[in-house]
Amino acid sequence: MMKLNLALAQINTKLGDVESNLEKHLAYIEQAKAEKSDLLVFPELSLTGYVLQDLVASVARKPVDDDPVFRHLLKASRDLDLVIGFVDEDSRHRFYIASAYLSGGKTLHVHHKVYLPTYGLFDEGRFFAWGDSVRAFDTRFGRVGMLICEDFWHASPPYLLWLDGADIMLFSSASPGRGLNDKEKLESARWVEGVTKAYASMFTSFVAHANRVGYEDGLHFWGGAAAFDPNGEELAHGPYNEEALTFAQLDLNQLRRTRARLPLLRDERTNLAMSELQRILQK
């Protein structure tokens, strides 16, 4: 496989109305299918909405065949791979902000958000359990890693995915816009776009980001889906503040060309990082 036709869905959601959000997912899936997409990425908590607070338990799902919502999504994943944002409930009733990667009718991987922002306008740690692993996984397009919003505000999760073999990083967010000043874009948008581009450059990997749009009370989500190639070049950029499906074609051979020129992965001294981390942690 040389080319991956990627689609990024920046959708609005109904807060706590999973059925209605499922309908929207199915409509976007149809649209992406019609455009011959191979993989469609939805934003963080795309099935539920973001500021869930006491709604968390009532919107939680399991990404399995006998779940009445995931049944439809798993079926759809026979035609194209999907990344779905949802609230995952484990067997002991802990609730996680999660992304599921669905392919060929199966759930290939579930990522639980490992950084729950609980400061400023955020209160995730109050309502959700913390994920405790960052793992890459194999797909029909190669090795992939998923992160959710605050996960990639920290440098270590993308770094770990890189070392774990991910050549394609799929980021999803429900990023509330903030920091209006005299610049062309909001501070929050500039920050996220800056780091996603930087990860693509530093890790000589593909990085794609899907962020939701719409409002929840006074919070505004800005959209602006984007995809970058292993040179850090922007492949596609969605509009701001409106629903859209953004398409990007990932030429997977670019990984080889970029890394032949710029062997950052080859030269990465993981043992050095490891020994210094051990020293720092033992202090």
Add this chain to the structure above:
Amino acid sequence: MTDINLTINTDLAREILTGFIKSEITRVGISRAVVGLSGGLDSALSCALAAEALGAENVLAVRMPYKASSQDSLDHAQLLIDQLGVQGKTIEITNMVEPLFKLDPEISKMRMGNIMARERMIVLYDQSEAFKGLVVGTSNKTEILLGYSTLFGDSANALNPIGDLYKTQIRQLARAMNIPAPIIDKPPSADLWEGQTDEKELGFTYEDVDKLLYLLVDQRYSPQEAAEAGFDETFVETVVRRVRRNQFKRTPPPIAKVSNRTIGYDFLYLRDWGT
């Protein structure tokens, strides 16, 4: 003095705020808005944003003069109604508030001002039902922080698009939206009595206090750091005290907790729950 830049990208502000009005009104199955138009800048901007968000025909601008209100206020409000093409209505409140004034010959200006502000709230919420539109707020960040408003009066609304913009930023956005110049240029006033102006009453200018509030609130400066940045110490103290003492106007009244689940503490849902 530290250089403080409150300039905003007005195109972006306009897009976010009109989107907010449209989303928060239409998601509950309503398509219209009601705005109390004083003739001043804040309500002019809210009205213009609502008209852009919903279409002028879906906005009702209500003028609610008292007999002592200035003719300028009425004229300026009409200027805006005509320019935007929104629906207009004038409901004089004199006959509604005078009977209450007359009950107490000793009544103070402050009490009269509060009664007028709350009477206008009653009229607006009545028009809200009659017009089937939500009341769009007109309080800016400066006055919300300073508590320069009447609780359950001019502060009452269903949604507020401009409450995170300082007064000087409101001026900027108003200019970008072509609000008539006389409205932008005149001294801000609650127009509750003749000759009243905000800046006279507050004892400082919006230009100064906006910069100070920006450091204290947005940039998390301590009062001492704000003084070191060049603000007069007494001014800083006055403003810090005002912000603290008016927190009660910014929060719903506290409910005494006795059960395991109490509204406001551990019964937590956004207003947009289910929409």
